[in-house]
Amino acid sequence: MTTLPDWLVERAARGEVPAASRRRIDEADPAVLAAAIERLRERDAAELRAHPAGPALADIERAVARERARRATRRRGAQAGFLAVAGAAVVVVLVIGRSGGPRGAPDAENPAAGETSQPERETTRVKGDLRLIAYRKAGDKAERLAEGAAVRPGDLLQLRYNGGGRRHGLIASIDGAGAVTLHFPDSPEAPTALGDKTTDLPHAYALDDAPRFERFFFIAADQPIDVARTLTALRALAARPDSERAALDLPPRFRQFSLLLHKAPPR
Amino acid sequence: MFNRAYSIELAVPVDAKQLYCAYGPMVLRRCSQLLGDEQAARDVMHDVFVQVLLRAGELTDQAPSSLLFRIATNLCLNRMRSSRRHPETIDSDLLMDIAVTSDPAARSLARSTLDLLFRHEPDGTALCAVLHLYDKMTLEEVAEEVGLSVSGVRKRLRKLRAKLHHQEAVRDDAA
Numbered sequence: 001m002t003t004l005p006d007w008l009v010e011r012a013a014r015g016e017v018p019a020a021s022r023r024r025i026d027e028a029d030p031a032v033l034a035a036a037i038e039r040l041r042e043r044d045a046a047e048l049r050a051h052p053a054g055p056a057l058a059d060i061e062r063a064v065a066r067e068r069a070r071r072a073t074r075r076r077g078a079q080a081g082f083l084a085v086a087g088a089a090v091v092v093v094l095v096i097g098r099s100g101g102p103r104g105a106p107d108a109e110n111p112a113a114g115e116t117s118q119p120e121r122e123t124t125r126v127k128g129d130l131r132l133i134a135y136r137k138a139g140d141k142a143e144r145l146a147e148g149a150a151v152r153p154g155d156l157l158q159l160r161y162n163g164g165g166r167r168h169g170l171i172a173s174i175d176g177a178g179a180v181t182l183h184f185p186d187s188p189e190a191p192t193a194l195g196d197k198t199t200d201l202p203h204a205y206a207l208d209d210a211p212r213f214e215r216f217f218f219i220a221a222d223q224p225i226d227v228a229r230t231l232t233a234l235r236a237l238a239a240r241p242d243s244e245r246a247a248l249d250l251p252p253r254f255r256q257f258s259l260l261l262h263k264a265p266p267r
Numbered sequence: 268m269f270n271r272a273y274s275i276e277l278a279v280p281v282d283a284k285q286l287y288c289a290y291g292p293m294v295l296r297r298c299s300q301l302l303g304d305e306q307a308a309r310d311v312m313h314d315v316f317v318q319v320l321l322r323a324g325e326l327t328d329q330a331p332s333s334l335l336f337r338i339a340t341n342l343c344l345n346r347m348r349s350s351r352r353h354p355e356t357i358d359s360d361l362l363m364d365i366a367v368t369s370d371p372a373a374r375s376l377a378r379s380t381l382d383l384l385f386r387h388e389p390d391g392t393a394l395c396a397v398l399h400l401y402d403k404m405t406l407e408e409v410a411e412e413v414g415l416s417v418s419g420v421r422k423r424l425r426k427l428r429a430k431l432h433h434q435e436a437v438r439d440d441a442a
Contacts, residue, residue, distance in 0.1 A: 005402060005404075006296070007297075007402055007404075010297075014289065014290075014293075014332050016330035016332045016333065018408065018412065019411060020408045020411040021411075040293075044293075047292040047295065048291070053288050053291065056291070056313065057283055057284055057316075059313060060283070060317055061320070064320045064321055067321055068321070164414075
């Protein structure tokens with residue numbers, strides 16, 4: 001049995017264990033981990049009793065306001081500077097143009113003349129963790145739903161995702177009635193290519209009255225994903241009695257992220 | 268099963284008080300662990316939350332604890348760098364702890380590591396090194412934490428090790 005490092009106990013206490021560390025948590029002694037989390041919570045409470053959030057936050061918010069004002073001033077200064085430089089550049093170009101001077105064409109003996117040297121670029125494709133976040137519309141705000149959060153029929157959910165550097169992805173969900181819904185791509189025939197940036201699905205979804213749970217899957221890979229086969233695997237999972245928790249059986253080249261939401265009765 | 272509806276606005280406002288109460292003590296512990304001084308840790312914790320509130324949009328994309336941990340670590344490293352420029356405030360034992368392994372013979376290597384980390388290495392490499400050497404994260408955990416591939420992390424740490432060996436060789440030649 002290995003001792004968990006402090007940072008991992010902190011994450012476990014907040015339900016934010018990274019995917020790469022889940023095995024360490026699974027292999028830890030549950031009683032030891034629970035005791036460590038309890039101690040952390042007691043320390044959190046003691047710290048907030050000794051140093052209440054109010055005064056510290058007031059200081060922080062003042063500093064944030066000052067920094068925002070400083071940045072805004074700097075942006076305005078930079079814009080003014082840019083306009084001045086741009087204006088001067090126009091004058092210089094006009095003068096050089098009229099005098100028949102160099103027009104910026106590459107020097108035939110030194111084609112690289114005028115190019116600035118670029119630092120060596122990082123060529124590693126950045127790959128982080130997959131992220132799939134569900135938000136629920138709450139009045140005029142969007143509320144982020146944590147793993148295990150309770151949702152109700154009629155709740156309006158929006159999904160946001162980031163493939164963590166993988167080129168292809170598929171988002172689908174299964175529910176307690178055994179239904180499978182494809183969210184991305186738009187249809188089984190559509191390409192599964194992902195962008196580099198965090199993206200919102202173009203539609204929100206209103207939950208129906210399927211019982212027990214909604215479970216979302218984000219599956220990603222570096223090669224195109226066979227949507228029909230993946231949906232078959234999801235249907236097989238949805239038909240199992242333990243579909244709420246069971247693993248989705250896919251080849252190891254796929255990375256998976258699962259988000260489980262519990263279904264509460266309608267209000 | 269779902270019914271499609273219109274897209275909803277995802278500009279999620281950050282509740283600063285909720286964030287502070289949920290994560291403030293964690294950030295303070297991290298800063299205290301690295302800096303070994305409660306007042307300095309409180310100062311850096313203040314700066315961490317200023318940074319986070321200025322970058323509130325990023326919080327919608329990731330677990331806040333990971334983002335706060337990284338910002339806290341980077342700000343502590345910055346603080347240590349500036350402390351090194353003012354020798355009267357150096358806590359050398361603490362600095363050594365950052366890179367020292369359980370092997371006492373690694374102490375001189377650790378000293379070189381610190382010199383590289385604090386004087387010459389870019390922030391990204393310093394963060395990877397601290398997470399791996401001090402926090403004992405695996406390469407996969409570091410990669411996930413900093414948003415790089417495992418090979419990207421390995422490459423940075425390999426370059427760091429190569430520089431260390433070179434530095435050691437130069438020192439041995441001089442001796």
